[in-house]
Amino acid sequence: MLYAILCYNDEDTVWSWSKEEDAAVMARLGVVQDRLTRAGKLGPSLRLLPTTAATTLRKTQEPPLVIDGPFAETKEQLLGFYLIDVADLDEALDVARELGAANPGGSYELRPVARFNPDRRSAADA
């Protein structure tokens, strides 16, 4: 069963990590990711740039409004996500706990995936 693990954290804090701290967190997450990859459980994952670089298209009016910044002003922001292929919620929680131990602060939201379209860019190029 496919789960998305949505990573939320206070981006002011995360972007205040020193380069060394950031590299150490990435290295620890890398260990967990490698293990999941070998087990055939890790799909695409990504880390997002700060919400200051975000733009939001609000469809509350016609034509839709383009707004600078993220969709919602929140204490913790969506900073990235993983897609994992696991047996059930318990296993998804195990993965999230493992990632959480490698990554200080924040929360993970586990959301089952309704539909997954793989990246088809390379196929279109060929």
Place this chain on the structure above:
Amino acid sequence: MTDLAWINAALTAARPQAIGALLRYFRDLDTAEEAFQEACLRALTAWPKNGPPRDPAAWLILVGRNAALDGVRRRGRHEALPPEDVLSDLDDAEAPLAERLDGSHYRDDVLRLLFICCHPELPATQQIALALRIVSGLSVKQIARAFLVGEAAMEQRITRAKARIAEAGTPFETPGAAERPERLAVVAAMIYLAFNEGYSAGDGSTRASLCDEAIRLARLLLRLFQTDPEIMGLTALMLLQHARRAARYDAAGGIILLEDQDRGLWDGKLIAEGLALVDKAMRHRRPGPYQIQAAIAASHARAARPQDTDWAQVDALYAALERLQPSPVVTLNRAVATCKVQGPAAALEMIEPLAARLSGYFHFFGVRAAFLLQLGRKEEARVAFDQAIALANTPAEAAHIRLHLDRIERDSAPAPG
């Protein structure tokens, strides 16, 4: 990362907002700083035990304010407030405070704090030092290293700067619609100066950390003023310039010009963020100097190879910058692009009128010499290169010019045998 490292990052991140709010409350910089310091000490004992609070800044403001008031009350033999480990368990005590802090208060607190550091009576280097100390929370030792001065001298500078600000009086009133953009412009200029202090020092030196800090402050400012295109431009400009840091110097510390840099060493993450911000800023159709400079940097960042650079666009952008912010240095930079589009004769003609005003400027003679060389006027080029060396600011700059002189010598020497 240990819990302690996370707590330190959280304290650093919360610092501008917390000190800004405490300053609004106490109207005294020293009291605000001391209150924050006290709150940090208590956080270091309370947070590992109780877990970090949901809103670190609100916690620090509440605890810092109570600690400072407690001190006042103790001195005045009044009743003490409850200890912070009771407070820290009360999530609802934080919530209303955080509520009040959201929105404009918070924005103006941080802006005020930065603006106070930029007092016009202070020289630029003191403004930067003060901002790094108060807003960024760097230690005096770190700042002293960044400015290549002794710790005692830097301590004295900061103390004097603070005294001067206290004398001058602090603008505590909430800025009006007219003052806010003025304050923002002053703060932006200070942040860009801090960046340039680090940028001119080169990668790997302790001064280069100023670039990271300037970018962090710019992102903070942008979080507060999400729709300001010039703050987007400033942030993008610094990101795009900083992206080249690993490619700007060779192993011996020699300067590598943009055209000769290994573009594979450019930081793709910083470029992506910078380009996104340039795109966002352009949508506002309110061009400003930072946006235009960022757009120039973006033109270079978009070119996979030097020959892919859209020099006509760079030339047009510099022309726009010249109109908005006329300066001989801008014209000099424009001439480099003009040389690529129209050739060295037109470029030389463009910079000749600048000679009187730029007679003490290293880059003027370096650029002039390069144009002369392209026109085959070797003797004049040699003279200009010599003038450039005499004005070089760093050994790396002088060494770079010597390379050109050596090349002229080699080319003019009679063929061997």
